[in-house]
Amino acid sequence: MLLEFAKQNWHLFAALAAIILLLLVEPLRRRSSGARGISALELPRIAGHRSGVVVDVSDAADYKQGHISGAMNIPLKELPAQIGRLKKHLKSPVILTCRSGVHAPKAAAVLRRNSFTDLYTLSGGIAAWSKENLPLEK
Numbered sequence: 001m002l003l004e005f006a007k008q009n010w011h012l013f014a015a016l017a018a019i020i021l022l023l024l025v026e027p028l029r030r031r032s033s034g035a036r037g038i039s040a041l042e043l044p045r046i047a048g049h050r051s052g053v054v055v056d057v058s059d060a061a062d063y064k065q066g067h068i069s070g071a072m073n074i075p076l077k078e079l080p081a082q083i084g085r086l087k088k089h090l091k092s093p094v095i096l097t098c099r100s101g102v103h104a105p106k107a108a109a110v111l112r113r114n115s116f117t118d119l120y121t122l123s124g125g126i127a128a129w130s131k132e133n134l135p136l137e138k
Helices: 002-008 010-033 043-049 060-065 076-089 103-113 125-131
Strands: 036-038 053-056 094-097 119-122
Touching: 002 010, 043 053, 043 094, 043 119, 053 076, 076 103, 094 103, 094 125, 103 119, 119 125
Parallel strands: 036 119, 053 094, 094 119
Antiparallel strands: none
8 A cells, every 4th residue: 555655646755855865965065075064153152262264155246245254255166276365274263154055065175175174164154144143244
């Protein structure tokens, strides 16, 4: 009977499989980047207490729409060429942000390949920061 139900509702099972896959891929992608995801509420503690630097890897237009105060902007596509700007922060926590939290893990992988070890990504990106009603600089 279950098999018959599954045959008749194959599209529901396919959708369920896709949702489960998406839920599993995000943590695996973060783990492979070598960065730890942090919440918007954890970011100020890590940045302030441990003298961390916040790097927004959004493109310039998104950065101008709103960013975390004090964040430097190095767009993801320019990051390999701009690594030198971050070398002085090699031993400090580097917190990566972007608009939605999708590009920050990719940036973390680039930095990991360039000897950065203390890496964090803002889970949910600037959208999560805004949702917590935390201030943005424009």
